[in-house]
Amino acid sequence: MIKFPVLIINMKNYLEASGERGVAMAKAAERVAKDFGVNIVVAPPTPILYSVASSVSIPVYAQHVDLSKAGSTTGFISPEYVKSFGVCGSIINHSEHQLPINRVKQTIELLKSFSMDSVVCAVDPRKTKVFAKMNPDAVAVEPPELIGSGIAVSKARPEVITDSVNAVKSVGSTSKLICGAGIVSGEDVRRALELGAEGVLVASGIVKASNPEEKIKEMAREIKRFL
Numbered sequence: 680m681i682k683f684p685v686l687i688i689n690m691k692n693y694l695e696a697s698g699e700r701g702v703a704m705a706k707a708a709e710r711v712a713k714d715f716g717v718n719i720v721v722a723p724p725t726p727i728l729y730s731v732a733s734s735v736s737i738p739v740y741a742q743h744v745d746l747s748k749a750g751s752t753t754g755f756i757s758p759e760y761v762k763s764f765g766v767c768g769s770i771i772n773h774s775e776h777q778l779p780i781n782r783v784k785q786t787i788e789l790l791k792s793f794s795m796d797s798v799v800c801a802v803d804p805r806k807t808k809v810f811a812k813m814n815p816d817a818v819a820v821e822p823p824e825l826i827g828s829g830i831a832v833s834k835a836r837p838e839v840i841t842d843s844v845n846a847v848k849s850v851g852s853t854s855k856l857i858c859g860a861g862i863v864s865g866e867d868v869r870r871a872l873e874l875g876a877e878g879v880l881v882a883s884g885i886v887k888a889s890n891p892e893e894k895i896k897e898m899a900r901e902i903k904r905f906l
């Protein structure tokens with residue numbers, strides 16, 4: 680079960696997280712999570728999910744799952760199948776992998792049926808409200824134009840976070856609101872949490888950093904303040 684405040688590291692399909700490098704990055708995240716006593720989740724590229732899940736004890740998420748059973752479902756990512764080797768949740772509807780709204784709901788339900796976590800991405804506060812009604816564990820609001828930009832949502836679009844926090848509250852959702860897009864520093868993380876987010880979703884700021892472990896530490900230090 681996901682704990683908050685949380686730092687979720689989405690490795691996407693960056694070559695910096697390819698194969699053994701992705702496993703090493705996940706191990707670095709695990710070291711920081713233990714040393715700092717903070718909640719860190721890693722979402723490695725799909726082809727290394729098993730290697731990562733069998734190498735670390737921090738939570739490992741898929742970046743996407745399909746509405747597929749284990750068994751004769753060639754090429755699909757089955758929640759039940761990835762759970763069998765320790766994956767405990769999934770990102771759903773990332774802005775780079777958007778789904779029809781009813782499929783988001785069905786995916787949350789399928790994950791719940793296997794006691795797996797769901798973090799649903801929303802592009803704005805309006806979509807945040809739609810998804811919060813489905814009560815995933817978290818909704819992650821990420822303005823697409825800031826993704827990978829190095830310009831943090833918490834600095835450039837603070838109202839996206841505060842409006843999304845209010846959107847979640849307004850529908851009486853059990854979901855927590857987290858945010859992402861352009862987060863590259865500890866200060867960006869701190870601002871997000873000060874604005875009411877209960878975690879951050881970070882990709883390039885960590886994966887493409889010259890020293891990912893140091894960057895994870897910099898962000899974890901700020902998460903720790905809000906424990």
Ligand code: G3P
Pocket residue numbers: 689773821825826827828829859860861862880881882883884
């Ligand atoms: O899933 C997180 C992501 O979309 C944010 O990307 O590179 O701006 O941290 P980035």
